[in-house]
Amino acid sequence: MAVLHIVKHSPDASQALRRCLARVGPSDSVLLIEDAVYAPASDAALRCAGKIYALLPDMAARGLTRNPLQGDVEYVDYAGFVQLVVNHDKVISWN
Amino acid sequence: MELIVDGKRIATRDKGFLADPADWNEAVALVIAERERLALDAAHWEIIHFMRAYYRDYHHLPNNRQFTKAVQKTLGPDKGNSRYLYGLFPGGPLRQVCKIGGLPRPPSCIT
Amino acid sequence: MAEGMNGKRFLFVLRRFPIGGPQALEALDAALTAAAFDQPVRLLFLDDGVWQLKRGQPAASGRSPMALLGSLALYDIAAPPWVERESLEERGLTPQELTIEVTVLARDRVAALLDDCDVLLNL
Numbered sequence: 001m002a003v004l005h006i007v008k009h010s011p012d013a014s015q016a017l018r019r020c021l022a023r024v025g026p027s028d029s030v031l032l033i034e035d036a037v038y039a040p041a042s043d044a045a046l047r048c049a050g051k052i053y054a055l056l057p058d059m060a061a062r063g064l065t066r067n068p069l070q071g072d073v074e075y076v077d078y079a080g081f082v083q084l085v086v087n088h089d090k091v092i093s094w095n
Numbered sequence: 096m097e098l099i100v101d102g103k104r105i106a107t108r109d110k111g112f113l114a115d116p117a118d119w120n121e122a123v124a125l126v127i128a129e130r131e132r133l134a135l136d137a138a139h140w141e142i143i144h145f146m147r148a149y150y151r152d153y154h155h156l157p158n159n160r161q162f163t164k165a166v167q168k169t170l171g172p173d174k175g176n177s178r179y180l181y182g183l184f185p186g187g188p189l190r191q192v193c194k195i196g197g198l199p200r201p202p203s204c205i206t
Numbered sequence: 207m208a209e210g211m212n213g214k215r216f217l218f219v220l221r222r223f224p225i226g227g228p229q230a231l232e233a234l235d236a237a238l239t240a241a242a243f244d245q246p247v248r249l250l251f252l253d254d255g256v257w258q259l260k261r262g263q264p265a266a267s268g269r270s271p272m273a274l275l276g277s278l279a280l281y282d283i284a285a286p287p288w289v290e291r292e293s294l295e296e297r298g299l300t301p302q303e304l305t306i307e308v309t310v311l312a313r314d315r316v317a318a319l320l321d322d323c324d325v326l327l328n329l
Contacts, residue, residue: 003320019221019253022292025317049317090326092219154273155235157242161281164242168280 002027002050004088008034009095011044020094024048031076031084033058040073041065047072055081100126112193112200119197127195131186135195139183143196145169156201162189213245217323220255224270230258233329234271241281249278249287250319251308256293259304275306285309290316 005024007017017032017039024030028050032039039046040054041064056075059065066075076084085091098105100123106114111130113119124143128135135143149165150156157165167175174180180188190204218237222230234249241247251259263272278287287306292313294300301310311319320326 003317003326015253022313023252023316023320025321028317028321090321090323092320092326092328094328149277152273153277155277158235158239160242161238164282165277165280168282 007036010035010038016094021048024050158203214324219328224258
């Protein structure tokens with residue numbers, strides 16, 4: 001039993017990321033998509049009890065690359081996105 | 096479109112729903128019911144008064160499923176079911192009850 | 207239908223300001239619809255959603271979900287809604303200022319509540 005939390009807004013545009021991270025459990029995961037991928041590309045604070053993933057195609061579309069300073073972030077392609085959804089029994093989107 | 100009740104003109108809009116809920120009284124209800132080809136008896140009034148109380152308390156227009164559930168919880172399962180409610184209001188219970196009860200048209204009622 | 211009976215267990219996470227848009231009212235309406243389909247429904251108020259519970263909102267407008275919150279028992283939503291303590295504190299609210307009875311929950315317990323359902327909706 002675990003929850004996949006999806007965030008799609010950048011930390012500047014919305015509080016969604018911060019509010020999501022505060023409610024993540026140890027067996028949960030967070031997937032950053034769309035403008036939320038600006039967070040791992042920057043020095044935004046990305047700490048939570050679970051794992052954090054960023055969607056590579058959305059990073060590539062914005063000219064972003066893996067940020068060595070965000071060592072806790074893992075990266076997934078679309079197949080990885082699907083695998084995350086499969087591996088968690090619930091999905092919640094934070095707007 | 097307007098209704099004439101006891102010589103008074105009462106405006107309607109929105110497919111026969113009252114323009115001003117404050118115009119409602121039981122005489123108005125009888126005239127609207129007649130247009131809906133319904134002769135109201137005590138069983139009809141019970142549902143109409145239930146719905147008016149619901150709207151007064153919760154400021155909410157339910158959808159069909161919520162309406163049936165709320166009737167069931169308040170008046171019992173013998174009345175909170177589609178067969179009973181359609182028996183009383185064959186033109187659609189929620190729509191007809193709100194219209195005759197002087198309430199706004201529920202958003203879920205498309206006709 | 208009471209909790210523990212058949213059906214999918216829904217958790218509605220309510221995070222919207224009460225007025226300024228239809229979202230808060232529509233989210234509660236969705237929860238009541240699920241309950242009207244005899245599904246066990248729980249409510250969790252987080253973030254700005256806790257403002258929906260504040261006592262003293264003018265009820266007559268019909269725009270705030272406040273009046274409709276009185277209907278939870280009518281729809282067999284038996285358990286008091288959960289409210290996150292930190293969401294209240296960050297906004298200077300206390301449980302005594304709320305319009306209905308709630309269960310106050312610490313932030314570090316929210317993840318477990320989110321996981322304890324079959325259908326999770328963040329509205």
